[in-house]
Amino acid sequence: MAAKRARKRTRSQPAFKSSSIISELDLDLTIDDISVEDKRRPRQDSNSSSGKRTINGETADLSGGQISEVTISMYGLALIARKLEVRLARNPHDGGRRRECKVLDVLLVSIMSWTFGSTRAACRHFKDKRNWRRCRAALRRAYPGLDEDLSKRAPSRGQVSRLLKRISEEPELELVRDAVQQMAVTAAQFIGIFDQAAKFSSPSKQSCITGDGTDLKKLRGDKHFECVLVSARNEHPGERVVLGSDVLAPPRTKERKAEATTATDMVLKIKKTLDSQSGGLFGFVYDMALHSADFDRCLSAGIIAISKVQRTSAGQYAALNIGKCKFRLADGTRHPMPVIAIDGAPTIAIAEASGTTYYAKLDRIKTVRKERANDIVIWGHWAVPSIQGVPAKLWGAIVLLQHNSTKDDIAKGKPRTRALRPIPESDPYFDEIFGLRPDIESTNNHMKSRLPGRRAKHLDTNRVKLDLIMYQLHTIVTALINYHKRTSADLSGWIGKHKIDL
Numbered sequence: 001m002a003a004k005r006a007r008k009r010t011r012s013q014p015a016f017k018s019s020s021i022i023s024e025l026d027l028d029l030t031i032d033d034i035s036v037e038d039k040r041r042p043r044q045d046s047n048s049s050s051g052k053r054t055i056n057g058e059t060a061d062l063s064g065g066q067i068s069e070v071t072i073s074m075y076g077l078a079l080i081a082r083k084l085e086v087r088l089a090r091n092p093h094d095g096g097r098r099r100e101c102k103v104l105d106v107l108l109v110s111i112m113s114w115t116f117g118s119t120r121a122a123c124r125h126f127k128d129k130r131n132w133r134r135c136r137a138a139l140r141r142a143y144p145g146l147d148e149d150l151s152k153r154a155p156s157r158g159q160v161s162r163l164l165k166r167i168s169e170e171p172e173l174e175l176v177r178d179a180v181q182q183m184a185v186t187a188a189q190f191i192g193i194f195d196q197a198a199k200f201s202s203p204s205k206q207s208c209i210t211g212d213g214t215d216l217k218k219l220r221g222d223k224h225f226e227c228v229l230v231s232a233r234n235e236h237p238g239e240r241v242v243l244g245s246d247v248l249a250p251p252r253t254k255e256r257k258a259e260a261t262t263a264t265d266m267v268l269k270i271k272k273t274l275d276s277q278s279g280g281l282f283g284f285v286y287d288m289a290l291h292s293a294d295f296d297r298c299l300s301a302g303i304i305a306i307s308k309v310q311r312t313s314a315g316q317y318a319a320l321n322i323g324k325c326k327f328r329l330a331d332g333t334r335h336p337m338p339v340i341a342i343d344g345a346p347t348i349a350i351a352e353a354s355g356t357t358y359y360a361k362l363d364r365i366k367t368v369r370k371e372r373a374n375d376i377v378i379w380g381h382w383a384v385p386s387i388q389g390v391p392a393k394l395w396g397a398i399v400l401l402q403h404n405s406t407k408d409d410i411a412k413g414k415p416r417t418r419a420l421r422p423i424p425e426s427d428p429y430f431d432e433i434f435g436l437r438p439d440i441e442s443t444n445n446h447m448k449s450r451l452p453g454r455r456a457k458h459l460d461t462n463r464v465k466l467d468l469i470m471y472q473l474h475t476i477v478t479a480l481i482n483y484h485k486r487t488s489a490d491l492s493g494w495i496g497k498h499k500i501d502l
Contacts, residue, residue, distance in 0.1 A: 061502050062481065065131050068112050069138035071477050072104075073495035076183045078139075078148040080176060081107055087172055099163060101155035104148055106163045108135065109155060110467075114474040118452045119157060126154035142496035168462040177465075180472050181244055185273050187476045188241045190494075191483040192234045194280030201366040202429060203304060206234050208283035209243060209267055210436045213259035214444040216464070217455045225456055225464050228262045230270070231443050231475075233436075238482035240443060242475045243270055245468035247461050260286060264294040271301050285436045292405070295417040299404045300375045304367065304422050306433050309344045317343040320419035327384065327397040335397065341416060344424030346382055346401055350390055358389045364429075365398070367422045378403040380422055447471055 062070070071077070081104035088103070113122040126132050132154040139150060155163075167176065188194060198207035211230040218224055226248040233240035244266035249255035257265075267284050274281050283304050290307045298305040309318050322339045329335055340347050342359065350358040362382035370377045380403055386395040403422050405415035423430050448454045450471075456464050484491055485502050 061485065062500070064112070064115055064125060065134060066501070067115055067477065067481070068108065068125075068131070068135055069498065070481060070495060070500060071111055071473075072108050072135045072139050072150070073142040073498035074473075074477065075143065075494065075496060076179070077107055077111075077473070078104060078143070078146060080179045082148060083175055083179070084167060084172060087175065088166065097162070099159075100151075101159045101163065102151050103163065103167070105151050105155045106160050106167075107470075107473075108150070109160050110164060110470045111473045111477070114450045114471050117450060119160060119457065123154070123157045123160065129153075138498055142498040144497075164466060165460075165463065168460070168466040170462070173462055173466060173469075176469055180469050180476075181270065182273065184241050184243045184472055184476055185270060185277075187480060187494075188232050188243065189278070189280070191239050191241070191479055193232045193241065194274060194278075196278060196280050198280070198282060200282050200302075200304070200369055203282035203433065205433065205436055206232075207280055208232070208285055208306070208433060208436060209270065209281060210285040210440040211260075211263035211267065212287065212437070212440040212444060213248075213263070213289075214448070216448060216451075219456055219459050225461065226259065227444075227464070227468060228259050228266070229440065229443055229447070229468070230263055230266050231440055233439060236482075236486060239479045239486075240439070240475060241479050242443060242472045245465070245472055247465050247468065249461070258289070258291065258294075260290045260294050264290075264297055267303065268297065268301050271303060283433060285434060285440075287437065292415040292417040296405050296415060299378045299417070299422075302369050302376045302378075304378070306423055306430065307421075308425055308434075309419060309421065318419040319343075320414060320416055322346065322401070322416060322420070325399050325401065327394070327399045329393065329397045330395070335394070337399075339399065339401070341420035343426070344419065344421035345426045346380075346399075346420065348384065352389070360385055360387065360390050361424075361426055362399070364423070364427050367403075375404075378422055443475075 081102070084103045088099075109119065109122045109126060112125070113119040116122045116125055126135075132150070136150045136152075139146070139148075167173065193206050195204050195206040198204040209230050209232050211228065213226060213228045215224040216227050228246050228248065229242055230244045231240055231242045244263075246262050246266065248257065248259065248262060263286060264284075267281075271281050281303065283306055284298055286305065286307045288308045288310050290305055291310075295305050295307075312318055318341075320341045322341055324336045325339045326334045326336050337348055339362075340349065340359075342361070345361040347359050347361050350360060352358055363385050365381040365383050367378060367380050370379060380401045382399050382401060384390060384394045384397040384399075401420070403417070403420060405417050409415050423433070447468075451457065457467055458464055480491060480494055481500065483489060484500055491500070
């Protein structure tokens with residue numbers, strides 16, 4: 001039987017030859033000499049055209065290697081690495097192996113893991129000495145006099161993991177979060193987000209931030225992290241920047257906050273940063289989970305929160321009696337009428353002769369902000385609609401309503417923001433701005449699609465927070481590349497003397 005199998009093998013294919021035998025042969029083969037039965041594809045260089053990556057839904061016509069060269073040329077990244085090196089130098093060795101790589105090395109690998117799909121793939125890319133040398137050359141070419149430089153050799157996956165664990169501790173994590181948020185806000189302004197020409201009464205899409213929470217499955221098991229992202233974008237595809245990210249604390253802990261509260265905290269922090277510069281943030285789009293307390297916080301900061309009103313426990317529209325308000329009629333006289341907030345819109349009740357009651361929603365004229373000593377008050381100018389069922393003498397009557405909850409409202413436990421909105425769902429302008437909601441959902445989906453198996457890379461909450469911050473940097477880089485592709489804008493303020501070849 002053995003002899004028969006040997007004869008059969010010699011007729012069909014030659015027996016396997018060891019590498020030592022193959023090395024002794026002098027083969028000069030062309031591509032035509034390779035057997036058609038060999039299905040293996042030749043290994044491709046990650047910097048070739050076939051290695052191009054799709055980023056933020058748009059192909060930037062750059063390979064993974066070219067994107068890594070742009071990433072390492074980001075001057076803000078070198079500044080973050082410098083600050084972290086100073087922090088870590090105070091405690092250079094806390095047991096275990098000594099650090100053999102630089103912070104800048106690890107930050108580059110961590111950011112590029114979102115392009116390549118995993119940390120393993122990013123480390124495999126930089127293990128090729130040619131790719132690592134290109135990044136080192138790109139950094140020296142971008143900033144000839146810069147002290148920071150990459151190590152001579154790319155870090156291993158173990159080295160990346162150990163140093164990221166150290167950076168994810170709270171003092172260093174807060175430093176990275178603040179620095180990246182500042183970069184994100186500046187990048188958003190650079191590509192045309194936070195429109196200065198927008199009006200507070202009718203904010204444009206470019207002057208709004210969108211937020212949403214999403215569940216991210218843990219590395220193992222069925223449990224998940226609750227993540228919150230806030231982002232902004234302009235009207236062009238692929239130019240979206242994640243401005244803030246966070247992971248909620250575990251349930252039943254003192255640090256636990258609601259998703260909407262966490263998102264509001266980030267938006268108010270961004271608002272403070274923008275107000276110290278040139279402003280331009282007027283709207284915050286969120287879903288129905290935005291509570292009245294968070295709504296009041298946004299209004300007090302001068303931001304119009306645009307969201308639907310929560311339904312009652314019985315599934316009905318929320319309603320709140322605001323009380324009697326004085327309407328200014330067309331002839332200049334004042335006429336008091338009770339106003340009820342129903343599903344976000346101020347409404348008046350008209351009693352007909354038949355005994356039935358007709359409810360008419362008021363039309364929004366404009367929304368203004370008035371600054372006081374300690375806060376900002378939002379006033380809405382509303383008019384009675386000129387429609388059938390409303391007495392003709394009330395047509396066009398104007399009333400001025402305060403949208404912030406008053407101290408009496410809060411003391412009674414009935415904040416008016418529970419049922420009153422500056423831009424209610426019935427307003428024609430609502431659909432245009434609230435249409436930004438699918439964009440943040442797309443951002444969350446894109447974030448999870450870049451993770452292996454759509455799961456978090458780690459079990460530790462702080463490590464996941466740091467991963468999301470790296471994703472923010474990823475969106476900054478890709479948005480700038482797409483913006484440069486569309487406008488040929490000068491990016492020297494971001495990447496120095498490095499040139500992007502599109």
